[in-house]
Amino acid sequence: MASESPVVARRRREQLRDFLRTRRARLTPGDVGMAAGGRRRTPGLRREEVAVLAGVGVSWYTWLEQGRDINVSVEVLDAIGRALRLTGPEREHLYLLAGLHPPRPGGAGAAPVTSELWQLLDAWAPRPAVLRDRYWNLLAVNGAARTVFGYGDTDHNCLITFFTSARYRDVCLEWASAAPAVVAAFRADAAHCPGDPEFGRVVDDLHAVSPEFAELWARHDVGVPGQVVKAVRHPEVGDLFLDTTTLAVVDHPDWYLELSHPRSGTGTGARLERLLPTRAAVPV
Template sequence: MTSEPPAATRRRREQLGVFLRTRRARLTPGDVGMAVAGRRRTPGLRREEVAVLAGVGVSWYTWLEQGRDINASAEVLDAIAGALRMDGPERAHLYLLAGLNPPRARVTRDAAVTPELRHLLDAWAPRPAVLRDRHWNLLAVNDAARTVFGYGDTDHNCLITFFTSARYRDAHAHWEAAAPLVVAAFRADAAHTPGDPEFDRLVGDLSAVSAEFAGLWARHDVGHPAQAVKAVRHPEAGDLFFDMTPLAVTDHPGWHLELYNPRPGTGTADRLERLPRTRLTAPA
């Protein structure tokens, strides 16, 4: 983490001590598989019990709770988090209070799209909305996205559709200008998990069928997905212009919700309202 003023450091260490004491107080020896010996005057685990469970010295752990000027490694913090039965957000909070960057949360690969997220996608209609994962696989789209962008049942990955679907390319008013930005954003996402075999597979498979993608990937340009304008040529509604905003789904690391809002002054909102909301099926 970056350097901080001495007063902020003291405050952070004080908060660390309070946090550890509250996590310790909510547990009993029975919760962690320890036998209870004699009467206990205070609820929760004792400091020495936490130290034993975490495999650290009692004095060192006491100093940590007291906010002393000591350093804790990631391995020790993980051991303390395990001893105190911390969940993911608590573990990340422990790291921050100890002055370390939290590790990246584990990715839930096969998690189902929740009813709340599906309701949000549907409620965004008649504006398009798309939910994708870290590999740009399409997890869910609303009917407006199917109608406006032409996403169908055979479309499973945003990147693959972008480079291999003639229908999608014809509908994208500025495909050539957008393509380098799309590849740069995908490379930036892939860099967060180096060695991920799924990223390697996608790049290899797409390079084999799209020379344009292979050429852009070889440039090693990197960019981050951000708020952008998307222009679509629709066969019935004409030219449609959207402001696209990607939002991270915090309880599913790697998931992003892309919301498309009609760009003011383009007439898109009026044309979108008149467009029939029919479910399109992409050609095989």
């Protein structure tokens, strides 16, 4: 966080000091497999005990807890987080207070989709709703998204479907004009994790089968998956125009909801009602 002012940096270190003290105070030696070692004047672990558990010098840990301006590595922060039995959100908070960017959670699809998210996707019908991960892998779609966009059982990644599914391309009215923005948004997401092989796998797979993707990827354009209008020509009810917004799922930072809503004044809402009875969301 090199751009922060000295005042902001000082306040951040003060918060780090208080955070570490309170996390240390809530643990007892018995919680971490240590002997109590006699009477204690204050509750919780001693600084030297945390230092031993984390494998760092007592003086260095003391300086960190005092909020001094010292260099901190990712490996040391991870060790301190383990020593203090920090939760996931607490570990992220520790990184931020130490002036580092928290590591992104690893593993695509590591956690199951919660029942609350299933219910949200179901309740969004007859409007299309999609849940995807950071690699644009589809985690769940509701029945409306399947019917409107043509997602099938073999579709597992939004980007791959966009470039390889003839069915998707047939219904997408503005496919050619949308393609550059789609690739630019994926490149922006991939830039957050330059060493992540899963992003590379998606890119390599598409290079092998889609010259159009390869050409767009070579441009190195960068964008964001902001609010867009998706135009679909459905064979049963005609043209559908959908305002689509991408929202982050706060308790799963690498999951994203893409919610589509009928564009006002286009008659899309009435067409969706005719086309779609209520259909349950399904995994992909």
